[in-house]
Amino acid sequence: MSATASTDSIGTGSAPAWNRLQWSTLDASQRDRALTRPAQVVAEATRGAVSEVLDAVRQRGDGALREFTARFDRVELDRFEVSAGEFAAAEAVVPVELRQAMLDAKSRIEAFHRAGMASAYAIETAPGVVCERMIRPVPRVGLYVPAGSAPLPSTALMLCVPAALAGCRQVVLCTPPRTDGTADPAVLVAAKLCGVGSVFKLGGAQAIAALAFGTESVPRVDKIFGPGNSYVDEAKRQVAQSGAAAIDMPAGPSEVLVIADAGADAGFVAADLLSQAEHGPDSQVLLLSDSAAFIDQVEARLVEQLAALPRAAIAARALSASRLVLVDSLEEAFSISNTYAPEHLILALREPRAWLERVEAAGSVFLGDWTPEALGDYCSGTNHVLPTSGAARAWSGVSVASFQNFVSVQAATPEGIAGIGNCAVTMARAEQLDAHANAVVLRLKAVAA
Helix, strand or coil, X not given: CCCCCCCCCCCXXXXXXXXXXXXHHCCHHHHHHHCCCXXXXXXXXXXXXXXXXXXXXXXXXXXXXXXXXXXXXXXXXXXXXXXXHHHHHHHHHCCHHHHHHHHHHHHHHHHHHHHCCCCCEEEEEECCEEEEEEXXXXXXXXXXXXXXXXXXXXXXXXXXXXXXXXXXXXEEEEECCCCCCCCCHHHHHHHHHCCCCCEEECCHHHHHHHHHHCCCCCCCCCEEECCCCHXXXXXXXXXXXXXXXXECCCCCCCEEEEEECCCCCHHHHHHHHHHHHCCCCCCEEEEEECCHHHHHHHHHHHHHHHHCCCCHHHHHHHHCCCEEEECCCXXXXXXXXXXXXXXXXXXXXXCHHHHHHHCCCCCEEEECXXXXXXXXXXXXXXXXXXXXXXHHHCCCCCCHHHHEEEEEEEEECHHHHHHHHHHHHHHHHHCCCHHHHHHHHHHHHHHHC
16 A cells, blocks of 8 residues: 555445545555655755746846746736726725625634734843843735635735734735736735735746845835745745745645544535645645544545536645545544644544644644634634644744744843843853853943942
8 A cells, every 4th residue: 555545445435546544554654655745746846946936036027027927827017016097996896795705804814813912021030130022013024815726815814914913014915917917806905905005916936036036116025925836835935045035934735634533524524625625736635534434424525526616627636645544543643633734624523622732733723513624714813824734833824923023122230230140151151152251240340340
């Protein structure tokens, strides 16, 4: 048995194989392959292609952007920035019900993020020694809103709302142009609802390059935010490594992992898997269950629901790299999940909150049968810009803090340095950093005099 196809029979379902695996029969290398994301398989080729794009934009600016836009987006643009007329046209065509839905979602996103905002503080750590933390917004931020196979106005809300709460001085948004040369109207309306009026029709790695290096028309930013395909994700990594701009996190192709028991609703779980699979062919979905019969049921529902999806071809390609995994116990399922560190984790369990403490690494968790991942994507209030490719082991999803810098401040009086100075001198000398020690000793002598 390989990690991409199983010859084991788990259950008696007659539906086509969907990469069904029995975890206990896999050796260590097979388990590693089973948890490998599709984007990781082609990472080397992606790195090279992205590097060429970044170099071209850095050297040739808008000229390179026009070439890449014509090649990848199949449209020639003289001007990248969205005009006031384009914003007005977008307002005119977005349905009233969609605008209201975005307003409702924006309200909940704002409420959730405002509640989690950090506060500045100051504390006297010793007599005469005050330490503080002050909070400053990142001055210039760039937001990337994908629109490859489907426009994502929800992502505009997820990024623009916390940027506004943080008080960033300059907010620039990039989103791919449509073949008629316009930006998606819903994305423009979402940006405008949040007070963002600087939008550029740029997509892919070239958009990330423009934000990181700046061009004749696109301003350079300090930090870049947003999800994207493997090329966008790699571009963000490379500009961060070069020091050109900071990034929010690795946020590439979408992924979901579902842990389900025998009492879960197979139709619900199949729908949740497909809701992520339809994002793109490099998305990945995993189901872990201790019930072979339940996996049979989910497999059957997948076949039924996939056939009815308009984006069935895209979802089917994603499912080819996905897994339906039989585990010996739910404890084992959580161990696998923590190793995988999914972007989205759905706990389709009878007592989901009782299992929550076992979650060590996940971008966002969805509890129970009535909390589909789609709620988090759109309107529950949490953020859907989340770490992927295992980055959830060390990174968190976007929040207001992502758009802020936390600066420490300290102030000592003569009494203060007299009280703690010898501590610094002792430690500096232990590290053989005599200049450090001398900077304190001189002041201690001055205080004593």
